[in-house]
Amino acid sequence: MTFQLIGVNHKSAPVEVRERLNIPESRLPHALESLVRHAGVSEGLILCTCNRVEVLAHTENGHADLRGFLREYFRGEPATYEAYLYEFREREAIRHLFRVAASLDSMVVGEPQILGQVKEAYAVARAAGAVHSHLDYLLTRAFAVAKRIRTETSIGSSAVSVASVAVDLAKRIFGSLSGKHVYLVGAGKMSELAARHLLAHGAASIFVANRTHERAVYLADKFHGEAILFEQLYDTCDRADIVITSTGAPHAIFRREHGELFLSRRKNRPMFFIDIAVPRDVDPEMNKLDGIFVYDIDDLQQAASSHLSDRKQEADRAEDIINVEVDRFHERLQTLTVTPTIVSLQDQLETIRQAEIDRVRGRLGQLSPEQELAIDALTRGIVNKIMHTPVAALKSAAKESEATAVVDVVRRIFNLKEENQRTNKQKGKQSNDESSDPVFGLGLDIGKDR
Secondary structure (H helix, E strand, O other), X not given: OEEEEEEEEOOOOOHHHHOOOOOOHHHXXXXXXXXXXXXXXXXXXXXXXXXXXXXXXXXXXXXXXHHHHHHHHHOOOHHHOHHHOEEEEHHHHHHHHHHHHOOOOOOOOOOOHHHHHHHHHHHHHHHOXXXXXXXXXXXXXXXXXHHHHHHHOOOOOOOOOHHHHHHHHHHHHHOOOOOOEEEEEOOXXXXXXXXXXXXXXXXXXXXXXXXXXXXXXXXXXXXXXXXXXXXXXXXXXXXXXXXXXXXXXXXXXXXXXXXXXXXXXXXXOOEEEEEOOOOOOEOXXXXXXXXXXXXXXXXXXXXXXXXXXXXXXXXXXXHHHHHHHHHHHHHHHHHHOOHHHHHHHHHHHHHHHHHHHHHHHHHHOOOOHHHHHHXXXXXXXXXXXXXXXXXXXXXXXXXXXXXXXXXXXXXXXXXXXXXXXXXXXOHHHOOOOHHHOOOHHHOOOOOOOO
């Protein structure tokens, strides 16, 4: 089995590149359908946030042209983004996913939002039928690894996020946020978090405009603010000192002429725009106006870097956990290819053992409980000794390239029928406990040479 991942993030590509590859939430199901129809892809997931766009795939044949998928889906000029792409396979794809879910690859290391975003992407992919077995197993493990890191390290101990970094920048611009008015354009989770931080630092009031007005009313009520009809955005935005915008619009909703209008109404009192949308909501030309300060998601990255040194030690501990978990997961993957054959062999020999006991039971006459136990122990011991060599060979082959050939030989020698083979369709739903793991849960007495 093969895992492949391709994408861009805040480290590899500037925001103008990431916004070209952005897929709106409403189009994700369609994009996932296109992905799993792409040659070589059996399962797929697309993670799309303000800081990254990543395509994760499982392929049965060992290869899929994910760059080709991007070219087909976006139908743009590949030269505008291909140089910024990174690609990972197998262990490195697993490692990258674990690091992303644990927020080690985030702009603000330790921020909690990314795990929720990965879970949302997983839910969308499952609902679209794009994730069902191998990726289910991988993503379930990624969530468990992220939880372990949160539990065993202090990487998420302080409430640092993109929103809190944006508030720090606002304080630098205004000196104090006391009495400042805040306008939320878009009523998503990040906007809500930013509003919470701003009010905690002294902001006076909150205005909320959202295309779905009911959502604006809900968020405004939550912060004792005022909901504004989205159609009145340009007529009311100048009332705010700080504008936080994240709408998901396909193009900029604030342009230079809007900034000039706001400054005129405000008699040149400064305005601070925090644009956390991808694609961007604020045209960069607005930043050229005296009195308007625009920070997009990439500008926040530099401010966020100061938090990294505080978390360096905890991040190193988290990386050690990632290394252990990647090795453990990869070992399980290797053994998964031979597990159905081992289970099938166990079932076959157990059936033969029971049949032989039943066949001779009549000739043995009445047996005492002690004799029954002795016969059971004797026959089990024989079966375990017979199984030891083929099981050891299968487990050893699983780590090499000849696994398929060894599986075929064992199945032929023991006449294991395909219909007797237990498939592992539920492996993605396994618990994290080794007793329910598709490998560790076999209950065999032999072959414990892992």
